[in-house]
Amino acid sequence: MTDEQKALRDAVRGVLRRHGSPAAEDGRSAAPPPHDATLWEALVEVGVPALAWAEDDGGVGAGITDLAVVATELGRARLQVPLAETLVAGTIVGRLATDETRREILGALSEGSALPLPALDEPLRRWSPTPTDVTATEGPDSWTLSGTKAPVRYAPAATHLVVSAATPDGSGLFLVERPEVATEEVVLDGTPATRLGEGPEADRVLREALSLGAVLLCHEAVGAMDEALRLTSDYLNTREQFGVPLAHFQTLTQRAADMYVELELARSSALYAAMTADDEPEDVDTVLRTRVVVDRAARHIGREAIQLHGGIGVTAEYAVGHLAARLADITRTWGDSRTHLSDLATRIADHGSVDVLA
Incomplete structure (x- = not known):
C-alpha cells in the first residue's frame, strides 16, 4: 500500500x-x-x-x-x-x-446528503441482471415502473434507487427519486422514473458497475476471513484439552494452515482484481474469476472457523459465527460461484488455445 x-x-x-x-x-x-x-x-x-x-x-x-x-x-x-x-x-x-x-x-x-442504491434483485428467482418482474411503461411525458424488487439492502435509507426494468425493447435502467420504502422490499406501482439507459449500452454499464461493486465485496470478504483466521488461531493457542493447548494437535494446526493458504490466495486475487478495475474497468472476466476464488475461500474458512471453535463458534456471543454468516451472504450477493462460472463459460470461445508442449 x-x-x-x-x-x-x-x-x-x-x-x-x-x-x-x-x-x-x-x-x-x-x-x-x-x-x-x-x-x-x-x-x-x-x-x-x-x-x-x-x-x-x-x-x-x-x-x-x-x-x-x-x-x-x-x-x-x-x-x-x-x-x-x-x-x-x-x-x-x-x-x-x-x-x-x-x-x-x-x-x-x-x-453525505444523498444515498443512491441499486434495486436489481427480484423475489423468488435466482440472481440475474436481466429484469422480468419489474416493467417500465413510457407515458406522454415520463416513464413509470411497476413490480417488486427484493431484497434491496438499506432501502429505507435510500434517497434514489437505480432500478432495472423490462421495457418493450429489452431492458433498461431507471432512476427513482425519493422512494418511500419501509422495508427491503420495494413495491413499485406506476412509480414515476427517469430513464437512464436502455438496450446493449445499459447492459454493458450494469455489468461493469456490478463488477466494480464485486471487487469491494471480495475485499470485505478478505477482511472477514482475516479476522476469522485470527480468532481461530488465538482460540487454538489458548483453549486447552487433555492439559495442552489445542494448537499442539497436528491435525488442527494443519487445518488452520489450509485456512491461511486459502486466505492468501484470496487476498492476492482480490488485490489483482482491484488493480485491474482501476486500469481496465471493462475487464469483467477478471473480477468474475476472482469472485470464484474468493467465494471458495470464504466457504472453506467460514466452515473451518466454526468447526475449530466447536460449540462456541455458533453462539450469539462470539464473533466467528457472525463472520461466517457475513461470508455466506457475500458469496450469494449478485450471483454465486455457479452464476459466475456460467457467465464465464458463455465467452470461452473468445479465448484462444495454448499448446503447453509446443
Whole structure:
C-alpha cells in the first residue's frame, strides 16, 4: 500500500472503533443491521464515499484500490455500510445520467446528503441482471415502473434507487427519486422514473458497475476471513484439552494452515482484481474469476472457523459465527460461484488455445 492508503486505513480503523454499532461490537445480532447513519456520516467526514468520483463531480478522484482498503477494514470489523451498493448505483448514474443529474447526485453522495442504491434483485428467482418482474411503461411525458424488487439492502435509507426494468425493447435502467420504502422490499406501482439507459449500452454499464461493486465485496470478504483466521488461531493457542493447548494437535494446526493458504490466495486475487478495475474497468472476466476464488475461500474458512471453535463458534456471543454468516451472504450477493462460472463459460470461445508442449 502507498503511504496515502495506509493513512486512509488508519483513519477508517479509528472511525470504526469510535462509531461501531453496539450490535456488531458485542456480536449478539447476526442479521444485517439497518443503515447506521452515524457511522456513514463519520465515513463521509474522512471522504470515503467521495473516493470513486471525479473532482468535477464533487469527488476526490481516487480509485478502486483505495475503496478496497476501506472494504477490507469493514469486513475485519464486522460492520456493514452501503459502500459497494453506492459504488454500483453511482457508477451507473455517472455513466448514463445527464451531466446535471450526475453532478447533483454524485456531489450529494460525496457530501453525505444523498444515498443512491441499486434495486436489481427480484423475489423468488435466482440472481440475474436481466429484469422480468419489474416493467417500465413510457407515458406522454415520463416513464413509470411497476413490480417488486427484493431484497434491496438499506432501502429505507435510500434517497434514489437505480432500478432495472423490462421495457418493450429489452431492458433498461431507471432512476427513482425519493422512494418511500419501509422495508427491503420495494413495491413499485406506476412509480414515476427517469430513464437512464436502455438496450446493449445499459447492459454493458450494469455489468461493469456490478463488477466494480464485486471487487469491494471480495475485499470485505478478505477482511472477514482475516479476522476469522485470527480468532481461530488465538482460540487454538489458548483453549486447552487433555492439559495442552489445542494448537499442539497436528491435525488442527494443519487445518488452520489450509485456512491461511486459502486466505492468501484470496487476498492476492482480490488485490489483482482491484488493480485491474482501476486500469481496465471493462475487464469483467477478471473480477468474475476472482469472485470464484474468493467465494471458495470464504466457504472453506467460514466452515473451518466454526468447526475449530466447536460449540462456541455458533453462539450469539462470539464473533466467528457472525463472520461466517457475513461470508455466506457475500458469496450469494449478485450471483454465486455457479452464476459466475456460467457467465464465464458463455465467452470461452473468445479465448484462444495454448499448446503447453509446443
